[in-house]
Amino acid sequence: MSDSPWKSRGPKGPPRGDRPVHREPRPTREVREQRPVHREEAPSEEHQHAREHRDSELRLYGVNAVKAAFHRRPESLRKLYLVQDRIPQLQPMLRWCVAHRVGYRVVEDEGDLRRLTGSEHHEGVVADMLREPQQTLATWLQHLHAGPACALWLDGVGNPHNVGAILRSAAHFGVSAILLPKHSNLALSGAAARVAEGGAEAVPFVRLGREDNSLAQLRGAGFALAATVVRDGKTLFEAALPQRLVYVIGAEGEGMSSSLAELCDLRVSIPGSGKVESLNVAAATAVLLAEWARRT
The missing domain is CATH 3.30.1330.30 (Ribosomal protein L30/S12)
Structure with missing residues (x-):
């Protein structure tokens, strides 16, 4: 032709x-x-x-x-x-x-x-x-490997650029899953996948059920939950981080819900100079994951 x-x-x-x-x-x-x-x-x-x-x-x-x-x-x-x-x-x-x-x-x-x-x-x-169907928590836990594992519970994070950056860090540090609350509207977008630079294919999205059931299932599988807070938490670099850990990450701006933070097993904060209130949620996630990976 x-x-x-x-x-x-x-x-x-x-x-x-x-x-x-x-x-x-x-x-x-x-x-x-x-x-x-x-x-x-x-x-x-x-x-x-x-x-x-x-x-x-x-x-x-x-x-x-x-x-x-x-x-x-x-x-x-x-x-x-x-x-x-x-x-x-x-x-x-x-x-x-x-x-x-x-x-x-x-x-x-x-x-x-x-x-x-x-x-x-x-x-x-x-x-x-x-689109790939999101896994249920029970299915994900059933197929999860033994030994150290880290997951991210996204409590309200919604900006696609932040989601993409989180996915990229999660893939880099070998995170096992992104956990989404039952009623979260978050789904992978083209913008998030582009920012993730291929990381979106390496980390599955897992849909949680009722909050109390999800917490029980995770703890039954040996996970501890760490609320990530701006202040009043144990310094990340001094906190005891379990080998099977779920970081609960709050929304941009308002942070994670106080009721969910109360249900977590520990609270961690990233220390800084104090010249700014906190890190961007995606940057903070990278720091949290790097510290967990360093210890495992």
Whole structure:
């Protein structure tokens, strides 16, 4: 085909299969028909996060986020959009698309990807993936390995950039799960996955049940719960941190609920100079995890 984007790449390009890919001046008709996005009102990342929570699919973007999701669960890929410059880097995905009849589109204008994601930080690739179901606490505990383990209970954290940074730190330090309260609206968003740089695929989201039951289940599995507080807690670097530990992390601004803090087994604070009240929730989480990992 004379206008194929693979023509100039010779034998190293992905196989064409029986699904031709057309290069048009602005190949956006198919994109707009699938997910209408008005040019005048590109959705914010927060709006995108809310919309994705209602959908069975998750729109991922950013090279590391997309590659990590595809590497772990390629069968979940439903649609791929990319710019010409990303073709060499994403050839395994393109070959998968051809072999499994998954639609993909090479776009010439990065503005199309910006409109699809509501973000300037798409890095030239967007993938629609099926969402992974969240595990129940009982299922997660049943399959959890023996020995040291750390989990994060997110009590109200909601900003997708903070969630993404927390996921990245959690993956780096080998956290076993992100625990979400029963009525939490938090779900993985494209913005959070991009910030996590692949970490979102390494740490599962686990949905808790009733608070009292969840606490009992965790303690029955050998976990202690540590409330992370700005003040009036044991200094993190002096506190006795159990090898099986759940850090309870409060929301941005207001922190964790006092009633939940009272139910925890210990309270820890990160000491500082006092020139600022506290660390950002994502930065604080990284410090907490680093100290736990140092001792295990």
